[in-house]
Amino acid sequence: MTRCAISSPASGRFAATIGAALAALAVLLLVGFTALAAELPALTGRVVDNAGIIDDATEAALTRKLADFEAKSSDQIVVATVPSLDGEEIEPYANRLFRAWKLGQAGEDNGVLLLVANNDRKM
Numbered sequence: 001m002t003r004c005a006i007s008s009p010a011s012g013r014f015a016a017t018i019g020a021a022l023a024a025l026a027v028l029l030l031v032g033f034t035a036l037a038a039e040l041p042a043l044t045g046r047v048v049d050n051a052g053i054i055d056d057a058t059e060a061a062l063t064r065k066l067a068d069f070e071a072k073s074s075d076q077i078v079v080a081t082v083p084s085l086d087g088e089e090i091e092p093y094a095n096r097l098f099r100a101w102k103l104g105q106a107g108e109d110n111g112v113l114l115l116v117a118n119n120d121r122k123m
Helices: 009-036 056-073 090-101
Strands: 047-049 076-082 111-117
Touching: 047 056, 056 076, 090 111
Parallel strands: 047 076, 076 111
Antiparallel strands: none
16 A cells, blocks of 8 residues: 655644644743742842841841851851742752852852741741
8 A cells, every 4th residue: 555645735834833832832831830939039148037037136146157157168158038938849949049049159069048938847
């Protein structure tokens, strides 16, 4: 038996339409999942207390100690608190936060983030 493939301009347009629809669906899914991720706080200093659990005196003392440590070692440590991760696991949230804040020196691998999610009881 001989098989004959039939090709027409209509089948090419159909394939292109399906391809475009799949690409649009993929973009919508990626944007949707990103929107579900908890919002990241802005980097405002060595101590970012978005959960409001660190009193002013403790925050000032901690900021001084972290600055002194960075001056002596070049390692950069930031302490961050958030009220909740909004259902996100702490490790991916911390990784996103670390990358967004660009902690440490380029090429040195010397940044540290201590993250506390107070209401989720995660650290």
